[in-house]
Amino acid sequence: MTTVVNVTAPDETSKDSPRRIGALRISDVLSLVGAVVASISMTSIIYIYLAPVGGVVGYFATAYVLFLVAYALLVSFDENMTTVRDRMVLVAVHSLAATVFVTLVFVVVFALVRGAEALPHLNFFTQDMSLAGPLDPLSDGGIIHAITGTLIQISIALAITIPLGLTTAIFLNEIPGAFTRFVRTIVEAMTALPSIVSGLFIYATAILMFGLNKSGLAAALAISVMMLPIMIRAADVVLRLVPSTLKEASLGLGANNWNTMWRVTLPTARSGLVTAIILATARGIGETSPVLLTSGFTAAFNADPLHGPMVSLPLAIFQFVKSPEPTMIARGFGTAAVLMIIVVSLFLVARAIGGQTVAKKVKARERREQWKRDVREIYHAIAATLAKTDGRVRNNLSSASRRKALLRIRQQLAYIRSRFRSKGNKR
Amino acid sequence: MNDDKPRSLKMVSDSGDVVYRTVARTGGIIVLVIMTAIGVFLGFRASQALGEAGLSFFWTQAWEPDANNFGIAAVLIGTFIIALVAVTIALPLSLGTALYISEYAPRGLKQSLITLVDLMAAIPSVVFGLWGFFSLQGNIIDIAKWISRTFGWIPIFAVDGFSDDPLSSDTVFTASSFIAGIVVALMITPIMTSIMREVFSQAPVGEREGALGLGATMWGMIRSVVLPFGKGGIIGGTMLGLGRALGETIAVYMIISPVFSIQPHILQSGASSISSLIALKYGEATTFGMSALMAAGLALFFVTLVVNFGASAIVARSRSGASS
Structure with a gap:
């Protein structure tokens, strides 16, 4: 008994490009940008004319609330309620995570930046504070x-x-x-x-x-x-x-x-x-x-x-x-x-x-070995090229032929470099 | 028929095994002894002060041990106020961050973000204190002012002595429970985030894909799969964060100006906590005063112990439930 299979030519189906999933549409970008612009302009107006909150933190807080409102409004123009809710959560989660990471990094950077004043003084690392009073400059005393x-x-x-x-x-x-x-x-x-x-x-x-x-x-x-x-x-x-x-x-x-x-x-x-x-x-x-x-x-x-x-x-x-x-x-x-x-x-x-892990270690060692081999190969190639051209340069002292020889070296090097690069890409 | 009795196995432990078991068990016992000794010795040292003060220790607000007028009513409530402010702020932050890392973050970024969160958990509290005192305090006063102006009719947001005069001094808003709470919130966010993220990532893939396949949006999937599965992790992580917040010392001490009366206005200058009380008073304490501080420390010890036990029980249960 035989089974007949209808084989369709593969190129017939592959003509259709696959549907893009999860790609950005122009309206997504526009509503996001629009909401940002709207919130910043409204906040600025509020700050100039009404000013309920002062300070930098207040500015950002107001701008953020207005951004949420504007964004919800813009999305609701061409999406249904479920999508609007989804987008609001998306924005909220991203901004909460961003707040946490930015603030925590800022805490660290703040200490480092304010500390930069004392760190360049070498005595800060070699002296103690027994002889330095509170009024002494930073060039006295250390930790x-x-x-x-x-x-x-x-x-x-x-x-x-x-x-x-x-x-x-x-x-x-x-x-x-x-x-x-x-x-x-x-x-x-x-x-x-x-x-x-x-x-x-x-x-x-x-x-x-x-x-x-x-x-x-x-x-x-x-x-x-x-x-x-x-x-x-x-x-x-x-x-x-x-x-x-x-x-x-x-x-x-x-x-x-x-x-x-x-x-x-x-x-x-x-x-x-x-x-x-x-x-x-x-x-x-x-x-x-x-x-x-x-x-x-x-x-x-x-x-x-x-x-x-x-x-x-x-x-x-x-x-x-x-x-x-x-x-x-x-x-x-x-x-x-x-x-x-x-x-x-x-x-x-x-x-x-x-x-x-063991696997990672082995892989790293293999990569190191391969790299060593590559370097050795390139070194030999360069050395061979130089040896070949060196004699010629010395024999023909005219500047035109020297230029030609140098050009040749450069070509060789470019060839080696391209080889090296293609190898690097393969890995 | 011959009766099939199992052959009796005899364990012969050679000297190596005996040494091994003894060493390992001794290690466990030493650690257990140290940990229980903490409670026992604090209790022993505190007994003098507790015996003197009796039950009034729990409802006296002042802290004058040498006048025999001391209690933890004010500091205990102050500790809880700061911790609750911290948890209220840290909960949305860590929930959002955990959801971002487990659901929204690009695959390549995920591992680095997890590392970053772990690193943040290792930042010394004195560095947070520096930031809170020198950077945050100046910037947050405007927010505190706005809250008190808008929601001042709610008792906890009321501030005594605040007038809307733009020339009036801001000092009534500095060194408050609110500012200390924000700093502590940032300190507990990493630990809460890492627990929640771990539980979220254990939400079963089948249910996730089922929800998405039925046409749910990302939020629909999170609400119907990830959050219900991670409920125990959210509660347990929050309680663990609460435990940390209750015990935080240096950052709180650097920010608040201590008061020894119950101070429910979180935006107003003046706050108190048990740990900062100890850090503040240990230097000048007499023997009896030290005993009173030990009693306060003992109270803190028990409170955090109860919170932590509850938290780890909830986290452990949710973990086993999620994996089944």
Whole structure:
């Protein structure tokens, strides 16, 4: 039995170009632009003649409300009510997201820009504030004491939280039971522990009970209490992602739990764990309130975490901007800029490490190898061309033939470049 | 027939396993001990002040521990006022941002936006405080004025001592719960956004496509699929944001000018919160005053704990429900 299939010529159907879905129509653009123009002009008129609200923020708020009204009106001219509602939500969602991103970026940029006044002074990074008074110019004094303090405190905090946090995360994942569930619930509730409460706790125990002075160590303990739940939770999530087949294979081959943990689970989750640690560090570095209660304040350099007050970057910012003097406030913003740069770079490092997977790593290595091969090839091509033309240029010293030779080199180079480019496009 | 009894398996743990289990369990126990010790020690230190003040601790507004006249009525309500202002502002912002990232954002942009939101959650609160004090405060006063002029008949927007005289000073509008609330709102927006986005992205694809295939608009699809599926995430994320807002210290402390009476006018200068009370008074506190501050800290601790437990329970339930 045979089946006859009617085969239509493919070019017959493909003549019709596919219908464009989701493309912009001219009326969409026009109503958007029209609404913007209408709202800005109306707001300007209101501001010049009526002025219910003042200031820049008020201007934008009024313009935005009028924009919504004008846009709804314009869309309703040629669409039905359902579409109008859809468009309003579209505009609202976009503008809310834009507000959030613009404001948050502005917060960061604001600190960096205002901090730019203090940052060019090199002494800002090499001196402390013990000899500089509030009235001294920015060319006196600096924040080396705060930078050192932050580094020492966060190092102690990491020395406590990394072993404890990772062990607890392993415990939550590997040893199931009612007790584990209880610990997990407690840890999750503690992630949002008010940071001032962790300061109070260390004040109540380490300082009041064990007689520790206000010092870098006490501050580091307070930061640890705050960082611990954050790190445990992040590491817990990462460890949960390790495929159980890997662990079972290791156990099935006769390894015990300890070896499986050291040689299989932890190496597999390494990049994620590093990310968890760095994220917790970024949070810990920026905390002010636990440090405020436990470290005391000093304007002098102190590298001894056991004795005497030790100031950290956020605490220094806090103390600087309490002063009414413009130079002190400039120093506060400079310190904030330094802190922001540290936090952002820690975060970017965390993302770079956390985004790595085995597949991505292999691909990146392949790309690097390919790039090396390309460079080598091009280098040889250039060298060969130069060697060929070099002799000719030297032999024919007349300027006309030299020009010709140079032209030739240029052509060769253009050819190599085009080859290189086409290769780059292929990938 | 031979009876099919399962062979009895005997676990033989070698020394490595024993060490492993002991180490892991010890880690868990230490963390648990630390976390419970927070409550126990705060309670222990607070007992002196609580015993002295008795129940009046909960309805006294003033804070004069050395005159034995202190309580958390004003600061607790102040904390809630600031947190509620913050959540009211942060809810639409984070809802919009989460919807944008999960539904509207171009595919290529999505991952960078998620990273950006996470980064924003790591900005130190003192940096937000700087922005609030030096940038926002000056720009927002006009809005506060307008609200108070237009909606002043609603009690919470009323401002004592405000006259429409253009020459009158603006100081009656500075350092208010409203401004502190806006700053805290921005601080809690990233965490709320990331929870809501995660829950939204778990809304089932089949239902989404079904809605769109039946001719729903984007908003129709969001309203009938994404929002109902993400309801738990919205509520839980908001409560988690509320928990953060209740505990925020430095940014609030930098902005408000503290008052120790219940101050329901959110636009008017003067506000209070438990955490800023502690940051303000710890330096000059006597032993008894410190005990009173510990009691205030304990109250804050319990309030945030209750809010967070509720929040994580709701988020956890909505997650398991969405995946089934």
